[in-house]
Amino acid sequence: MRNIKPIISSLLRSKSGPVLLLTQIVLSVAIVANASFIISERLALIDRPSGIAEAQVLSFRVYNFDPAMDLRKQNQQDQLILRDLPGVIAATSTNMVPLSGSGWGDRYVDGPDPETAKSLPGFSFYMGNEHMLNTFGVKLVEGRNFYPEEIKMGPAAKSQTALITKSIAEAHWGDESPLGKVVYQQDIAITIVGVIERLQGAWVDSSNFEYSVIQAVDFGGAMSSTTYLVRAKPQDIAQLKLDIPKALHLENPNRVIDEFYTVAEHRGHSYSNHELMAALLSVMIVLLLLITSLGLTGMVMFNIQRRTKQIGTRRALGARKADIVWYFLTENYVICAAGAVIGVVAASQLGQQLMNHYSLPQLAWQYPAVTVLGLFVVTTLAVILPARRAADIPPSLATRSV
Amino acid sequence: MFFYYLDMGWRSIRKTPVLSALMVLAISIGIGITITSLNIYQVMAFNPAAERSDQLHAVQLWSQGPDTWDDYSTIITYQDAMHLRTGAIPRAQAAMFRTGQAIQSDNPDVLPELRSVRVTDSGFFSLFSVPFLHGGAWTEVVDQQPAYEIVIGKAVSQKYFGKVNSVGEVLYLNRKPYQVVGVIDDWNPSPKYYDPTNGSFNDAESLFVPFSLAPVEEFAVWGNTNGWQFEPMVTYGDRLVSEKSWVLFWADLADEQAREDYRAWIQSYIEQQQEMGRFTDTAKADVQLADVAKWLEVNKVLRKDNKILVALSALFLCVCLVNILGLLLTKFLKRAPEVGVRRAIGASRRQIFAQHMVEVTLIGLLGGALGLLWAWGLLHVLTERFHMDDALTRLDATLWFITPSIAMGAALLAGLYPAWVICRTQPSVYLKSQ
């Protein structure tokens, strides 16, 4: 690095080349920093655990179109059939499927008087019976599961019980145990009997995604279409997709049974937009670095060709091969350093714009920093290859006139 | 002369295959990325109502209580929809929601299947310019007095009746007989603007039944039902009289005058309802008429992510441009001696400039073609890997023109400076030293 001063002055003299490289580096830092920030944010979203045995839980829909059918009774009957099927660990009817993008939402207040009562956070509102807990495979950390006799046949029953997630309990009561607390939906009193460690709702982009409640209501049969959840070992699921329609059609043929998806599949669907974004941006980053480094290699190669004689002269004057390589590397680092400084500013500006226009969170400083570091590595590689060829230029070239 | 330049350009590209490949690659990748995100953007930002966009209006009502929802709901209550249906100002109007029914015909070979069905008024078909092949909508009388009549799509007709013209035939929905009164051609606006809830790019329904049948048949709502207060819905009757929103309402309002009149008419309805204790958020209770463009915006059909992607890919293209600019400069300067000779022999600056711009355009064109290929492949992968809606990943027809234009435009932009530099070559400098 000792000859940094002549390098800088020579760079300043040849305008366009270094300016182009600088521009490219500035833009690259701005794009890569922001893109990688968005990627990591999306990956963090996708990584959130649902609390559910996703690969083991199969959801499907039964649509009954026989006007003579007693839907409530049929629902009870169907659940018994499902639980008897080989391979089924647990089964329940439900009003919604986790991570499916379609479901119910509601809100409790903590007292009977609407004037004074405080509202709990909004939550995903599951209605299910005593089998739901086991069907999801979620972990009960406090209290107990529902007793069969607690299960109501509709959401309007006056006194009910519910399981809530730890996240809701902590948000409203802090460290205090929510067990035995009574919460209200209008004039319906609901006693909290258990706390679930973790259970996500239906909408992955909802701010209330981690807040869920299971209320002791068997919602199946309330409408002509009922959704069921069945838990089984992953290897049994394919067979169950065949066995379930067979068994239920045997019971009553006047229904359509379809939409078989595991919760894992729902997860894939629900997060596909985020995955898409992360994937596209990753592709962009890789290609960007590729293009930048290829362009850099091309320009260094040209510079070397142009300066062949100069390099020969330097060699003749006693420069070692390493000195030649260092010369080009230093030149690169000078440009990179300038690019990095401007690039970081540009990156945070771009981040600011994205934050303002598209309400992205504030760009964390680590991203531009790591990007710059990465850029130094990539450009080093891009320069070293042609520079080593330059170092092979024989000193005798200096003495030849043509 | 153009062909001479083309010939020279092509030779020059072949002469430095690595550098040329680099440039074509850089352009093509930039174009590929840009076109991919632009394509998704374009499809999402498309307004399928075209010239009808500012006539068709979705009616939104601020019927919620105070301190509940912060925005107009996209859907309204059944009772409000029933009142709007009596309006006389719009040229056409329709209430609607989506349901599902098990479909059967007398043909025993076709198994029953569950299909989405649009429950709506006869005005739907003229509102959204639905193309009829045979028959037509049910009469306006049916909008008031329910009758089991149905409009079906061509494909459904083929499947259940083995023919396109099935007017007069009977189709069973949940085992109830409906008489086919009209058959429509394939019709699938994208985005599905008349009802973007639950998937803006889902396929349009191909079964349509009268809205007046809803209270009779108690069609389940396959869409959103939003409530701002706790109201358990035990029976379908509860749903019909509740404050829950679940019906979409569209009106065709020809001009500003009609819109004013209509707004006034609805406002008087709101006042009347307030006397009966509804529309309690007095400060904000009002009506909003969203034309199609506004409606697509309200429904966030165009996702934020897409805008970010387009912005980032535009920047990406800029990087590629700068890259190519550098490479072109490199390449052209290397050729300065040759240009010196050409200038000495009598080429004007303009001729040298033109020659190099043609070469650059050629590179742009090659890059554009390759870029289109990238985009096509990338969109294909996206469909496969991320189960994106087909509608989003089909290469939009206009892009076949836009892509080469962008590619050549980008290349020309990148080539401008290098070509200018090279055409100003001082010939005498390069003639002596060789």
Next chain:
Amino acid sequence: MLSMKNISKVYQSELVETHALREFNLQVSEGEFVVVTGPSGSGKTTFLNVAGLLEGFSQGEYLLDGVDVSSVSDNESARIRNEKIGFIFQGFNLIPDLNLAENIEVPLRYRGFDSKERKRRVEQALEQVGLASRLKHLPPQLSGGQQQRVAIARALAGEPRFLLADEPTGNLDSLMARQVMELLENINQAGTTIIMVTHDPELARRAQRNVQIVDGQVCDFTSYQKSRSTTSTTAEPA
């Protein structure tokens, strides 16, 4: 044919001002073969560049073929170079990627001839320099002498009024040099005016007229002899 009166050319850089030509005067008539000699740095090349409209000049008057070219536009000078002047360089300056025919064609392209006319002229020019059979060869496949003959053919193809040659034999061995020289003499005999810059005293001796440039000025033969006896310039003996 060519008339330069009081031409001055100054190269200006940040630090120094170089007077490449000062008060330069030269008249060349139609059909002449003029050899220009002079020590290196004397302004020979600058003279050639100015004469060939490759560079402008600072002062003076330059009539080419009766036309004042002192202040023609870049476009116009390109056209004049194309139509009236043929260049021959020491380093041949053939475009290495183009075959012989294509090289010779270059000026014809810029003049906008159709392909038939181009073909005719290319063949004729190659005939003139005795390389008719090598149409498709690339320059690097030829010897130096052959390359220079191609360059001459390229200069002739445009049927120029005069040829400007800058050390045309500088890169050639003596046999080839003589052949090229003979070729140029033949061309001159056919009516083309030739101005040739050279170091080679033997070539200079063969010319009808010999002009020497010293320090950017024309020295006619007698004044040169005098100055030589008083000062001791490093110019080659004439």
